[in-house]
Amino acid sequence: MIGSVWRRLQLLCAQGVVNLIGADKIQARVLDGEPLDNIHRVEPYGFSYRPKPGSRAYLFFPAGDRSYGVALVIGDKRYQMDLQEGEVALHDDQGNFVKIGHGGVVTAKASAKVIADTPLFETTQDAKIGGKLIVMGGADIMGAISNNGKNVGSSHTHAETGVNTMGVN
Incomplete structure (x- = not known):
């Protein structure tokens, strides 16, 4: 028994x-x-x-x-990732991953691209882009716009004429 x-x-x-x-x-x-x-x-x-x-x-x-x-x-x-104690990751067998690391850093690595299929992509703070920004539709900019530190928005003036650019006609 x-x-x-x-x-x-x-x-x-x-x-x-x-x-x-x-x-x-x-x-x-x-x-x-x-x-x-x-x-x-x-x-x-x-x-x-x-x-x-x-x-x-x-x-x-x-x-x-x-x-x-x-x-x-x-x-x-x-295919196990090398993580620090307390870190979490979602990964596949080809090296693509999303990792939640220490210090509040979320790292995403994709060998081809990341697609966000949503009507609105929003961030509450700054966005830094290391490559070229390609906009396929229009662009609405609220606030100042600058190029190499110079204001190029609707309120900038041309140094040679001192005339305020009032936007595009």
Whole structure:
């Protein structure tokens, strides 16, 4: 009796290497080489991911029944980021990431581009652009505008004439 209970307890949890990945199930090979097919992949609400073959899965089998399992966590040290204690990051297998670091710095790295599909992109403080600014639509500027430290807005004057530029006609 105790032997049977002990065997069931040993079958509750396992770790394995992911072989196949579906939308909601995986196939994994556990440490004893046993392939397991009916393993449900759990995703936290609002967060989706698709692990790569070779990832490590930490599995739970209710009642120790290996015919049905749940992958509680799937991780992949091949793509693990080097973070400082307390930092958080979202990343993929190709080096793209968003990292919340110390000092209130959020770093985003994308190999191609970042797309914000929204009717309004707003920042409450300054924006600094290290490359060229390309505006595909019009531009409405509220406040002063300068170029190389010189006022070029509607209230600037031309030194040679002293005449105030009143805007574009």
